[in-house]
Structures are given as C-alpha cells and as structure tokens.
Amino acid sequence: MRVRHPDRPDWGEGQVQSVIGDRITVNFENAGKLLINAALVELEIVDSRS
Numbered sequence: 001m002r003v004r005h006p007d008r009p010d011w012g013e014g015q016v017q018s019v020i021g022d023r024i025t026v027n028f029e030n031a032g033k034l035l036i037n038a039a040l041v042e043l044e045i046v047d048s049r050s
Helices: none
Strands: 002-006 014-020 023-028 032-037
Touching: none
Parallel strands: none
Antiparallel strands: 002 014, 014 023, 023 032
16 A cells, blocks of 8 residues: 655655554655554555556
8 A cells, every 4th residue: 555644745655564553664765664653643545546
C-alpha cells in the first residue's frame, strides 16, 4: 500500500512494509524506512488508480 505522512510531505510517498498493531513500518522515497505509530498519526492512503 502507498501512503503519505500528513505532516511531512517532504518525505514523499511511502510503501508500507509491515503492520504490527499500531506500529507501521513505511519505506518513504525521501526519508527511508521509518516506524510510524498509528495511534498518533493517520497516514493518508495514496490512490493508485490513475
């Protein structure tokens, strides 16, 4: 799944690597692999239909 961080548009789009509970590992284009706490941040899903 492709996502964006709503507060960090400079990170670019990210590819979800894994989800364990509220912990989401995302590989962002411009920030690399980061662990996101879904209890604190609601990632925006990127619409892949174009």
